[in-house]
Amino acid sequence: MIRAMLPDFATIFPLRPGRVHEACGPGAAAFAVMAAGQGRALWIRPAWQKEGLYPVGILSVCEPAQMLIARTQQEVDSLAVAEEALRDGALSCVLIEITRPLDLREGRRLQLAAKAGGTTGLCLIPEGMGSNAAETRWRVRPEFDDEREDSTLMRWEIIKNKSGTIGAWNVRWSQEARRVHVVSPVGLRPGSEGAPG
């Protein structure tokens, strides 16, 4: 019964373009580079943030040459740059690191910009600070893999889905195929941490 409730993974990832999505949890950065894939992407991050992407490390997932980074001094700039980039349509994916919850107006503006440009937007948010305007929200956590060495096993939970149901999967990045490979769907216990928030 539980399995029947799960949405088909292929219909929700890769993320729906022309919409803004959200990701949180310790694996959000990995989720972001996988969402960006081979396309041209812009990563917007506050200038004070020390923890950078390591271009050699993202090589197995996406092409570092296609990745642009915008360093902003304030959150207002981040949002303005994001809006500009989403609306433009020259990029396939815009990734925004934010540190506070967006209000409905800000979220809506990003959503409209994404729609206008046909660009995928992804906000990397701290846990529990989502905006109501987001199309989907994901919680991503790396998992220890008992069986395989050098594993990329992760647990992806979709905790908000405007156009479908929620669910959770154990996934792995397949380097050969350069795509996300679903290992197994995870049943959601009712009322657990995976419930919509």
Added chain:
Amino acid sequence: MSYAELCVTSNFTFLTGASHPEELVLRAAELGLSAIAITDRNTLAGVVRAYSALKTLRAEAEGDLRIRSTHQIDPCSRQETGEPRDLARPEGVVLPRLIVGTRLVLRDCAVEWLALPTDRAAYQRLSRLLTLGKRRAGKAECHLDLADLERGCQGMLLIALPPPDLAQARAPIQRLVRCYPGAVFLGAAPRYDGSDQGWFNACAQLALRTSAPMVAVGDVLMHHGARRQLADVLTCLRAG
């Protein structure tokens, strides 16, 4: 647990080793190794220097210790009064044994071999083998083939140092194991590239398949980390 280093490259291997044999022997004594082999590329030249260094060490170790401060000097006449007393030598100082050896690099085989003669006759054979190789080639070269090893390596311990592609190592090891059963080993040296565990596992499998037992070697290039810069410069010169 005592350890003997069986694969040591001194500066008698041109543009490779970064330490003198003397330094290596001294360091081995400091670290309390049970034995050290000096194995330079197609030569025995470093062994001589290592041997004389070890002899000096032994002479020092066996003589008595005399310490100046035990002399008693009369403050007025500035004459020595009383006999200086020698200190008792601390027990249990063990100097490493020197193992004569060479690293044979062959023309037709990706595996390199450490040849460690076990007696005087084997030493003679090894010298003859090197002479043969050097006669064949021009200056500073040595041309040996696996077939030469098959003929002239009685009485030696042979340690195979496999190339990164282990598949190439199997056939030559098996050939020599057939000639010298019980005297062929597989040397596994750490590479420090993050995949050592996998490398050792693969070496162990190869050892099992070829029935050449695995031995630990360090593939030493210098006696102390401070020589790293020299080793790097030598590598640059060698690689051009």
Added chain:
Amino acid sequence: MCMWFPRLACDRVLKARPVEAPFALTLTDKNAERIYCLNAQAETLGLHRGMSFADARAFCPNLLSQPARPDLDARFLGALRRWATRYCPWVGREGEDGLVLDVTGSTHLWGGEAAMLDDMRARAERSGLTLRLGLGDTRGAAWALAHYGQTTGVLDALPVAALRLEAEVVTGLQRLGLRSIGDLKATARAPLARRFGPGVLLRLDQALGDVPEAISPGAEPPHYGVRLSFPDPIGLLPDVMSATERLLAPLCDKLKAQGAGARTLVLTLRRVDQGSQQVELRLASAMRDAGRILPLFERGLGDIDAGYGIDVMRLEATVVEALPVQQIGLSAQVQPDQLNDLITRIGTRIGLENVQRFLPADSHIPERSFIVAPAAFSAAESGWHSHRPRPLRLFPPEAISAEGARPPERFRWRRMSLTTGRATGPERIAPEWWLEDDSWRSGLRDYWKVETREGRRLWLFYTPQNPGWFVQGEFI
């Protein structure tokens, strides 16, 4: 005719800051400081050009000096060249310190040759320049008279050096007893040509006018600026935008004609009350398409305070790059343009240097294996490679408390207690000792990939030479 400024470099410096003492400019040449230029006072003391500065100081202890700036001298000569066009339209440079003018047909405007020469001398003297003039029928003759003669006269008595010959040739001719141009004219030509090559005879013929020599006037560097004045002040944003559009059109035409594109544009708006405001637009790539540049101004103009109105607008391309004409056609060509426009727009908001991209660098040290460069000033590069698994994120090393050369069983990192589930390693990375790097002072690093039972996969390293454990990255 020829104008020679024998002390151009000195005059330039002393014009700005006059001194009443022997003065020299020095230039370092082959590890020796040599005198590049002297003022008149220093010259009377017997110093000469090319002398080593140390010798000169020995001769003349109160010699003042300053390092020479040949680039500025060249610019100064350029300015003089422009000034000299007041006498005639054809003015070219002659070497590093001279000008050559074709005054044929222009002298009568000044009331004859003598009056023109007087005017030149007077003006040069007023501005403190040493000037020597030569007026001859040919370029060669004018040069000879300026350097060796008295402005006008005949060439025959001048030394052979006046023929613009190389020093060795001059010495050679003097050895043969050929001291003056007159001697040279009287000598048989064939042996001369055989001995010294055709150069001597060519110079001689040029000076005498038997072989023509053209003067190529220096080209005026193009100026990319346009202005627009309004009869009535304007203040509304749409008006300002349409004015900008009208300014852009001629500027872009000019850029196109020169095969150039603007990289930085400055729009100056002068208000009725004499105040002026500037909008600077830095572009991510060289551009000359008015239709694309105009919308990029929108944001900057929005912040302008028009006050009582704007009556003059001036648009200037301050940084210009060569932009050859390209065939437009394929859609692939359009894509980078669109991206560059986006970078420009984002750059006007957060600064163009804050839009960055990664470039690969050749180093095995993780922190140095890439560089971050402004996207507008670099091209995307491929050539990324990794032999070993590398973390997704890299951060400055964070110390954890642990001991021993093997990764700890359990450790605390960022207030989390983690248990090692699997550790892969070590991968030994040695510091690049030929570069000074404080963060690698602790020596070798043994890197381990530690997969924790809690899920996080971390990149730890151990420094065996100064025992300690650090976390430096996180894997996917």
